[in-house]
Amino acid sequence: MKSLIRVQLSVMMFLEFFIWGGWFVTLGTFMGQNLNATAGEIGAAFSTQSWGAIIAPFIIGLIADRYFNAERILAVLHLIGAFLMYQMAYSEDFTEFYPYVLGYMIAFMPTLALVNSVSFRQLKDPAKEFSFIRVFGTIGWIIAGLVISYVFFWDTTEALAAGALKNTFLMTAIASAVLGIFSFTLPKTPPVVAKGEKVGLRDILGLDALSLLKDRNFLVFFASSIMICIPLAFYYQNLSPFLTEIGMEGSTAKAAIGQVSEVLFMLLLPLFFKKFGVKYTLLLGMAAWAVRYLLFAYGNADELVFMLFIGIALHGVCYDFFFVSGQIYTDSKAGEKFKSSAQGLITLATYGVGMLIGFFVAGKVTDSNLISEGVHDWNGIWTFPVLFAVAVMVLFAIFFKNEKVEEKHL
DSSP states (O other), rough: OOOHHHHHHHHHHHHHHHHHHHTTTTTTHHHHHHHHOOOHHHHHHHHHHHHHHHHHHIIIIITTTTTOOOOHHHHHHHHHHHHHHHHHHHOOOOOOOOHHHHHHHHHHHHHHHHHHHHHHHHHHHHHHHHHHHHHHHHHHHHHHIIIIISOOTTTTTHHHHHHTHHHHHHHHHHHHHHHHHHHHSOOOOOOOOOOHHHHHHHHHHHHGGGGGSSSHHHHHHHHHHHHHHHHHHHHHHHHHHHHHHOHHHHHHHTTTHHHHHHHHHHHHHHHHHHHHHHHHHHHHHHHHHHHHHHHHHOOSSSSHHHHHHHHHHHHHHIIIIIIIIIHHHHHHHHOGHHHHHHHHHHIIIIIIIIIIHHHHHHHHHHHHTTTEEEEEHHHHHHHHHHHHHHHHHHHHHHHHHOOOOOOOGG
């Protein structure tokens, strides 16, 4: 029975991230090619992820944790998502497309917490067992990219001209429907909060953890986390349109190199923490953002294509060494009472507020570097997040004092 549950959880995690990677990577290119959207409109579509992240705690805190089994909420949200994804595929302009993508993200973002909740509740030792389950999510994201580029060839120059990227939304809609139905078969995961028990707004949004901001180091880290999300937004929003515009074939699969690197560097993270401490691990993550965008600014799809591949492969350092490190650091700073609240607060700050600002800025910068229809000054676009990441890194280096994180948090 235990092995069956592990298989179920692995399949759930695989489909969850196959769904996300199956459309989110190509979203910017789809909107530019199929909807003739501006960079500002593309930024607004990507910003729906932030609105979903902001609204997600209310769905989890007010509904899932109190009234219904987590696996049933997961099922319903993915079935709703399948319908909305289908509608997105056949939208003809941004005005029609935006309500669907906003609705989809409001439905999808809570599922990221729900799949974790279902997993943690079924595993006897989550600290040891969860990483094995979670890695299937990363594999799902990678497989989605490979399928798009090398099975169906939807992102070739000819296919793009024919509007083939709408098929990525149809594929995702089918996968979402499959996961929705499959979720009803998952182990029962009942509510964690008794119906009569009061849960306030402070609990839901993690506001009880605001007391951590009295600690100067945590305040500097918190502010840096919000600001570094601006360079992060440039990556999510612009990578696919950038690679497509400069003529790289199979760009969706090649972008998945970043997820492969994410797995590898996740294994190295504890070693860096022990040897260099939290400050220099976080600084390395910020430095990687600057180096990555510098490579994008001066690389091309011809003789300098290796620069683009290195930039994509740096995703493991960029993401793991800052964002995953930040989650570990937050856990170490929070007392037992505030652990969940602290993680909720940092998630709200980064994927909510930080990314919302980031996508807006990325849209404005990209629009301001439009040379002609479908042609951008990518050197100018990528230079902005280079300078921004360096500025954040310098401020962090000056004001953050190094700390050691206890081994139990690694």
